[in-house]
Amino acid sequence: DAGVTQSPTHLIKTRGQHVTLRCSPISGHKSVSWYQQVLGQGPQFIFQYYEKEERGRGNFPDRFSARQFPNYSSELNVNALLLGDSALYLCASSLKYQGIEETQYFGPGTRLLVL
Amino acid sequence: LAKTTQPISMDSYEGQEVNITCSHNNIATNDYITWYQQFPSQGPRFIIQGYKTKVTNEVASLFIPADRKSSTLSLPRVSLSDTAVYYCLVGGYGQNFVFGPGTRLSVLP
Numbered sequence: 001d002a003g004v005t006q007s008p009t010h011l012i013k014t015r016g017q018h019v020t021l022r023c024s025p026i027s028g029h030k031s032v033s034w035y036q037q038v039l040g041q042g043p044q045f046i047f048q049y050y051e052k053e054e055r056g057r058g059n060f061p062d063r064f065s066a067r068q069f070p071n072y073s074s075e076l077n078v079n080a081l082l083l084g085d086s087a088l089y090l091c092a093s094s095l096k097y098q099g100i101e102e103t104q105y106f107g108p109g110t111r112l113l114v115l
Numbered sequence: 116l117a118k119t120t121q122p123i124s125m126d127s128y129e130g131q132e133v134n135i136t137c138s139h140n141n142i143a144t145n146d147y148i149t150w151y152q153q154f155p156s157q158g159p160r161f162i163i164q165g166y167k168t169k170v171t172n173e174v175a176s177l178f179i180p181a182d183r184k185s186s187t188l189s190l191p192r193v194s195l196s197d198t199a200v201y202y203c204l205v206g207g208y209g210q211n212f213v214f215g216p217g218t219r220l221s222v223l224p
Binding site: 004033035041042043044045048056057058059088090092102103104105106107108109111 | 149151157158164202204206207210211212214215217
């Protein structure tokens with residue numbers, strides 16, 4: 001079975017630009033979460049979506065937004081990129097968002113470099 | 116909001132059992148505890164998850180005391196390929212998921 005897939009794998013942007021990252025969950029999973037992992041640190045929670053609704057949000061500025069589509073795939077958008085946004089962006093999917101069915105499985109990530 | 120701490124690094128030899136502890140003093144009632152393994156430039160790989168007491172699967176065991184303020188990942192008979200960073204994750208019900216800082220495990224021959 002295919003795991004969580006993310007695209008693109010790498011990309012380079014300049015400060016002030018906008019970026020869109022994409023994620024396809026494991027088949028049958030209805031919840032998608034996004035994380036930012038700066039080099040040398042643990043991942044930080046950005047958003048969780050379930051059934052196209054935002055169910056959780058971490059401590060990130062409004063420049064970060066996301067949405068989930070009817071097929072449960074998701075996009076993470078970041079506006080007005082800053083140098084500090086350079087990181088590995090991880091997507092995780094889970095069956096649901098409650099209890100044991102909330103076990104999150106991660107994709108390979110998108111490496112974003114902001115110059 | 117749970118705050119998690121882990122040892123920064125650990126060394127072990129092949130064939131030994133390794134125990135990595137994560138502290139999460141203000142864990143919430145609905146929070147689950149999940150452990151992941153991560154290799155450089157890859158996404159975290161699920162190892163094991165639990166809520167309380169002991170959980171065991173084919174690769175690891177997870178011990179959670181009654182107060183749930185800590186958890187210990189136990190890896191039996193580690194090999195060189197287990198060299199990686201290990202993270203605990205605390206959270207649930209769409210609330211803020213918090214990763215620990217990660218423990219860099221080095222397995223020596």
